[in-house]
Amino acid sequence: MSPKHEKTIFFEALEIESPRAREAFVQGSCQGDPKLLDAVSRLLAEHDRADNPIDHPVVASLPTFDAVTQQVARSIEANHPPGTMVGPYKLMEQIGEGGCGLVFVADQQVPVRRRVALKIIKPGMETRQVIARFEAERQALAMMDHENIARVFDAGVTQTGQPYFVMELVRGVPLNEFCDNHRLDTRQRLELFLSICNAVQHAHQKGIIHRDLKPSNVLVTLQDGRPIAKVIDFGIVKAIGQSLTDKTIYTRLASMIGTPAYMSPEQAEMSNVDVDTRSDIYSLGVLLYELLTGSTPFVVGRLNSVGFDELRRIIREEEPPSPSTRLSTLGNQLSTTVSANRRLEPAKLTSLMRGDLDWIVMKAIDKDRARRYPSAIALAQDVSRFLEGQPVEARPPSTLYRFSKFARRNKVALTTVSLVAGALVLGTVVSLWQARVAYHAMEQARIAAAAAKSSNAELEGFTDRLRRANTLIASGRAYADAGDWSNANEAFTNATQTQPRYFHAWMERGSLYAKMGLWEMAASDYRKALELGSPVDGVQFLGVPQLFDYVGDHAKYEQLAKDLAQSSSGSLGTILRGQLVDQPSAEVSAQLAVLGEQLLEERRLRPDGRPTRTSRIPRGPKLYVAGWAHLRNGDIDRAIERLEESLDEATIWPASGINYPLLAIAYTQAGRSDDAAKAWTLAKQSRDQWLDQSIETQQGTPPIPWFDWIEFLMNYREASLRLTGELPPDDPRLDQLKSLARGAIANSAPDPLPSP
Structure with missing residues (x-):
């Protein structure tokens, strides 16, 4: 042992x-x-x-x-019964008890008669350490003179050698109880909190750290109808740079001093790190947290249920939720009670906490004391800034944030600059006082004008970048039309760098990559364009859903197909093809089949009755889309009829060969195996012909419109699975196409920049 x-x-x-x-x-x-x-x-x-x-x-x-x-x-009771005289003080009743002291209500008999609070060491607790700590508290209180700190009137020693001191009797209730009982709103609670910060600042200026700030040690009473907070119980104070008593106070090794729910991490650390005034700042932050939310950062019930080591770990390591987060996670009944005590609805109370108050509280209770407020008065000043609608120091000072605060405080100055100027002229004639008011208003107007000038400069810069980006886009289109893929790519890339948030710059480069068969690069640019939030245009996004599905980005495919279906622009064929490339549900497939027939009838029935363009689409593609829609709906005979009709349009539709994979699938489902084999052979012949043509004459670009080509590749893969039971073998020509396309982008000889 x-x-x-x-x-x-x-x-x-x-x-x-x-x-x-x-x-x-x-x-x-x-x-x-x-x-x-x-x-x-x-x-x-x-x-x-x-x-x-x-x-x-x-x-x-x-x-x-x-x-x-x-x-x-x-x-x-035996040593201090009611009526006992302690010096000139008659004990009336016991009202408090601490670790080593008792607090009584007492009547002073001489030289004046008044009611006071008398604190005396417990019987049997007269150890050297306890007496030293008791005298330290007595000396600490005697050094302070502040309306929000209980004053010391007298001190002495009983006949039995027990030290005592006499202080102001505070007829109050703990801070949180007073606020809830009187249903103080947030502003009133913050104003009361400011007085507590001032009291703690006074103690710090006297070289005293409280080390146990909590609601029960801040009593609030009404004086002339005004709430007055009194900080009490300096029982575990610490002196900074001075000695409060000539007796030794030994803070034991591995001893944790304070109340866990309000204790700073350095108090719980129990290491060689000395505790300074910032420990009280942490406790003030916890007090403020509780005043706002009705709960401490770490729930007391949890702290009481864990072991000593786990308690220290929680205080030192866990990050508590912000006040707004805590309020949003309260149960309905508790949230209603907390909000009612603050005279606000739960949603409004949470909204009020979110922002500045969150920043102030979380800065005060930061684990790293170097990042807390340096003093109690700094914390009080930030709270005052919040109450006055000014920017708080705890929040990152972004330009938008400071401007919003300025605008909120100076709405009249910002909207009536001309009237303010007139008021200035008039004020100089009327009186010096009015001139000072007008001068102040003019200063506000000057600040607003400077902000407006800065905004105009930023807008001009944005407009200039937009103009240069449009010039580059026009040049890129000219290069692309001339088949100069390298310079087209360079022009579009410069446009994206000149104005990165310009939707059309990313769309143009994505379209270039799609034309070159560089599917992944095209998908990346289309994603960026969609992230910029421009309304979905069915004309610009022709083939883009199919591309997303082909590269495996199914989430983007589903969202874009849905947006296109709700778009007011773009043809019915574009929208149908974007949805048919996937495997729609039976209900959607039936709707698509109906729309496919409407496509042939040159009309589209929208829910709002708006007409759309369909007449510019050749009949061949319309028949192809209608046949595809019937195939998805399971109407095989009608699908075969429409797809066979589309073959008759081959002379005016060069991409008619994309029908063959769908025909092979339809014939297979109809049990016409011979016809399916013929269609499959024609599909392979079309594929070989187009691949060879792309390599030999197209610099690797698809020989038919890229959206037709990508649909053909997807349907070819599906037909192979249905007819042969396996995917088509890898064709090295597909990789060769990509290589040729990348080379065309990188190695084309630069030509003089064409005119837009």
């Missing part, structure tokens, strides 16, 4: 006021060691005895903690 170990546990247990909590702590610290438990229990029992242990032998069986508590209570 280690004597040092048992003393450490003994000293730590003395800091715990509740007998049951103290007993649980001792049991956990001894970890099943009966000898250690017996030794610590004896020390605690002897410490709490009212009589002198030297005069009596140690009993074999130790009393329980409840018995000890009752014994101490009887001792208190």
Whole structure:
């Protein structure tokens, strides 16, 4: 058994006021060691005895903690019953009890008669350390003179040698109870909090750290109808750069001082890091958190249910939720109660917390004390800025944020600059006072004008970049039409760099890559264009849903196909092809089949009755789309009819060969195996012909419109699976096409820039 170990546990247990909590702590610290438990229990029992242990032998069986508590209570009543005189003070009733002291209401008899609060050391607690701490509190209070700190009137020692001091009797209730009982709104709570910050700042200027700020140590009373907060109980104060008493106060190694829910991480650390005034800033932050939300950052119930080491870990390592987050996660009943106490609806209270108040509170309770407010007055000033609608220091000072605060405070100055100028001229004639008011208004107008000038400059810069981007886009189109892929790519790329948030720059380069068969690069640019939030245009997005589906971006495919279906622009054929490339549901397939027939009739029925363009689409593609829609709907005979009709349009539709994979699928489903084999052969012949043509004469670009080509490749793959049971074998010519296309973009000889 280690004597040092048992003393450490003994000293730590003395800091715990509740007998049951103290007993649980001792049991956990001894970890099943009966000898250690017996030794610590004896020390605690002897410490709490009212009589002198030297005069009596140690009993074999130790009393329980409840018995000890009752014994101490009887001792208190015996030593300090009502009517007892302590110096010139007559004790009336006990109103408080701390770790080592008792607080009484007392009547001063001489030289004046008044009612005071008298604090005296508990009987049996007159150890060197306790007396030193008691005298430190007495000296700390005597040094301070502030309306929000309980004043000390007198001090002395009883005939039995017990130190006491007399202070102002605060007839108040704890801070949080007062605010809730009187249903103070957020502004009133913040104004009350400001007075507490001023009191703590006064203590810090006197070189005193409180170290145990919590609602029960801030009593609030009404004085002339105005709430007055009083900071009390400087029982565990710490002096900065001075000695409060000539007696030694030893803060024990591995001893945690304070109340866990309000304790700063450095207090819980119990390391060589010294505790300074920023520890009180943390506790003030917790007070503010509780005033706003009705709860401490770490819920007290949780802190009381965990072991000592876990308690320290939570305080030192876990990040608490912001006040607005805490409010948004409260249960309905609790949220309603908290909001009612602050005279706001739950949603409005959460909205009020979000922003500046979140920033202020989270800065005050930052784990790193170097990032907290440097002083209590700095915290109070930031709260005052919030109340006055000014930018707070805790929040990152973005230009937009500061401007919004300025605009909110100066709406009239920003909207009536000309009237302000007139008021200035008039004010100089009327009186000097009015001239000062007008001068102030003119200053506000000057600031607004400067901000407007800055905004105009930014707008001019944006317009200039937009103009240059449009010039580059026009040049890129000219190069693309001339087949100069390298210069076209360079022009479009420069456009995206000149104005990165210009929708058309990304769309143009994406279209170039699609024409070259560089599907992944095209999909990347189309994604960027969609992220910029421009309305979906069915004309510009022709073939883009098919491309997303082909490269495997199914989420973008589904969203774009849906947006195109709701778009007021673009042809019906474009919208149908974007939806047919996937496997739609039975209900959607039936709708698409109806729309396919409407496509042939040159009309489209929208839910709002608006007409759309369809007449410019050749009949061949319309028949192809209608046949495809019937195939998806399971109407095989009608699908074959429409697809066969589309073959008759081959002379005016060069891409008619894209029908063959769909015909092969339709013939297979109809049981016409011979016709399916012929269609499949024609599909392979078309594929080989187009691949060879792309390599030999097209610099790797698709020989037919790129959206027709990508649909053909997808339907060719589906037909192969249905007819042969497996995907078509990899064709090296497809990789060769990509290589040729990349080479065309990179290696084309630069020509003089064509005119837009």
